[in-house]
Amino acid sequence: MQVFKFGGVSVKDAISIKNVANILKNKANEQTVVVISAMGKMTNKLEELVNSYFYKSSDSLLIFQEIKDYHFNIIDQLFVNKDLLIVDEIENVFLEILWAIEEEPSNSYSFYYDQLVSQGEILSTKIISAYFNEIIISNKWIDARGIIQTDNSYREANVDYLLSKELTCNQIIPLLSNYNIIITQGFIGGTSENYTTTLGREGSDYTAALLAYFLDAKQIVIWKDVPGVLNADPKYFKNTKKIDELSYHDAIELTYFGTSVIHPKTIKPLQNKNIPLFVRSFLKPDDIGTVIKNINKRNTATSYIFKTDQLLISIQPKDFSFIAEENLSLIFSMFSKNNVRVNMMQNSAISFSVCIDNDKYKFDNLLLELQTQFKVLYNDNVQLMTIRNYNQETITKLSENKIILIEQRSRNNYQMVIKEME
Numbered sequence: 001m002q003v004f005k006f007g008g009v010s011v012k013d014a015i016s017i018k019n020v021a022n023i024l025k026n027k028a029n030e031q032t033v034v035v036i037s038a039m040g041k042m043t044n045k046l047e048e049l050v051n052s053y054f055y056k057s058s059d060s061l062l063i064f065q066e067i068k069d070y071h072f073n074i075i076d077q078l079f080v081n082k083d084l085l086i087v088d089e090i091e092n093v094f095l096e097i098l099w100a101i102e103e104e105p106s107n108s109y110s111f112y113y114d115q116l117v118s119q120g121e122i123l124s125t126k127i128i129s130a131y132f133n134e135i136i137i138s139n140k141w142i143d144a145r146g147i148i149q150t151d152n153s154y155r156e157a158n159v160d161y162l163l164s165k166e167l168t169c170n171q172i173i174p175l176l177s178n179y180n181i182i183i184t185q186g187f188i189g190g191t192s193e194n195y196t197t198t199l200g201r202e203g204s205d206y207t208a209a210l211l212a213y214f215l216d217a218k219q220i221v222i223w224k225d226v227p228g229v230l231n232a233d234p235k236y237f238k239n240t241k242k243i244d245e246l247s248y249h250d251a252i253e254l255t256y257f258g259t260s261v262i263h264p265k266t267i268k269p270l271q272n273k274n275i276p277l278f279v280r281s282f283l284k285p286d287d288i289g290t291v292i293k294n295i296n297k298r299n300t301a302t303s304y305i306f307k308t309d310q311l312l313i314s315i316q317p318k319d320f321s322f323i324a325e326e327n328l329s330l331i332f333s334m335f336s337k338n339n340v341r342v343n344m345m346q347n348s349a350i351s352f353s354v355c356i357d358n359d360k361y362k363f364d365n366l367l368l369e370l371q372t373q374f375k376v377l378y379n380d381n382v383q384l385m386t387i388r389n390y391n392q393e394t395i396t397k398l399s400e401n402k403i404i405l406i407e408q409r410s411r412n413n414y415q416m417v418i419k420e421m422e
């Protein structure tokens with residue numbers, strides 16, 4: 001069997017969903033587990049909904065209505081026969097969301113985040129599964145919350161591999177004798193108390209990799225709007241090149257530094273079982289794309305990884321003492337507790353500098369905690385540029401008209417935190 005993953009862009013409207021149907025008709029000639037994300041930008045919209053609900057920052061009902069209209073508009077375009085169970089089913093999901101946001105919050109932000117944001121995946125998979133059945137692509141919908149079991153670290157839940165493997169095999173394997181296609185959600189899981197969790201933004205790839213690992217899949221295909229893994233993000237760079245083949249090792253390095261085509265957690269389960277991962281274009285489904293597999297060749301092409309909206313924090317002991325092991329260990333425990341990932345770090349005698357993604361909620365909590373022990377300064381709106389297989393020329397070109405705040409180089413990797421010149 002194989003696992004396919006379709007992200008938000010590939011199911012952003014009725015035309016795109018029809019394209020996915022064609023890909024399945026042509027490529028799913030063997031048992032296929034299909035992992036699907038929320039449609040289009042719905043995860044961001046649902047985040048807005050959570051923020052407006054929790055912080056009472058704007059009108060939740062308006063955002064709610066926007067999300068509802070978006071989905072019903074797609075339903076209208078997909079289904080000819082409107083008198084369908086799916087309409088009631090989707091109405092019910094929205095009714096539950098509405099009830100949830102009408103109640104006063106009595107739990108943490110992260111808890112509500114997961115209960116609400118996860119609905120994007122529930123909605124998309126329910127609609128798509130019903131549509132596929134309607135056009136006779138027979139399939140079975142599975143609730144990922146019943147197979148991907150996690151702890152209750154909301155927004156960044158940790159998967160219980162053993163239990164999830166058991167549940168996945170018990171539920172999916174028997175179905176595969178009756179259905180060629182199983183449809184489930186990426187990104188979401190469930191706790192032992194039946195609450196919903198999420199695995200971190202863009203976590204659907206990770207779900208797909210987990211399912212491939214549990215089910216001993218022959219391959220996994222991530223269908224994207226780009227031709228494969230590129231050496232730079234076409235959003236920021238001209239003349240990008242596709243990388244045809246990558247070793248698991250190179251893929252982990254690239255995703256670790258922030259290559260956005262695949263989620264960083266995706267590679268490890270696949271590498272453990274030697275399952276090849278293909279990144280292919282849903283716009284040109286016959287092109288081969290990139291394959292990530294067990295090869296011995298090191299990728300020597302220069303890759304550029306650019307992260308915007310970064311924070312550069314400088315942490316100093318209040319008493320002017322040195323940044324030494326005890327301080328570092330305290331600092332790291334605070335980062336880890338707040339689930340903040342370090343993108344780059346550097347230390348001097350009395351200051352420790354860290355570059356992180358600007359996530360307001362996480363940073364506010366981290367800052368409060370750091371400030372109890374340290375003096376904290378920070379620069380927002382900075383960018384992090386990583387160059388794999390760099391040379392001086394590439395560095396000079398990319399730092400033109402920029403202020404370099406900190407930089408660091410190892411044998412293969414160069415990183416700089418930069419700011420635009422005023």
Ligand code: ASP
Pocket residue numbers: 007008037038043044120186187200201202203204205
């Ligand atoms: N829908 C989620 C997100 O946008 C998960 C994913 O797409 O991978 O973050």
Ligand code: MG
Pocket residue numbers: 007008037038040043202
């Ligand atoms: Mg998404």
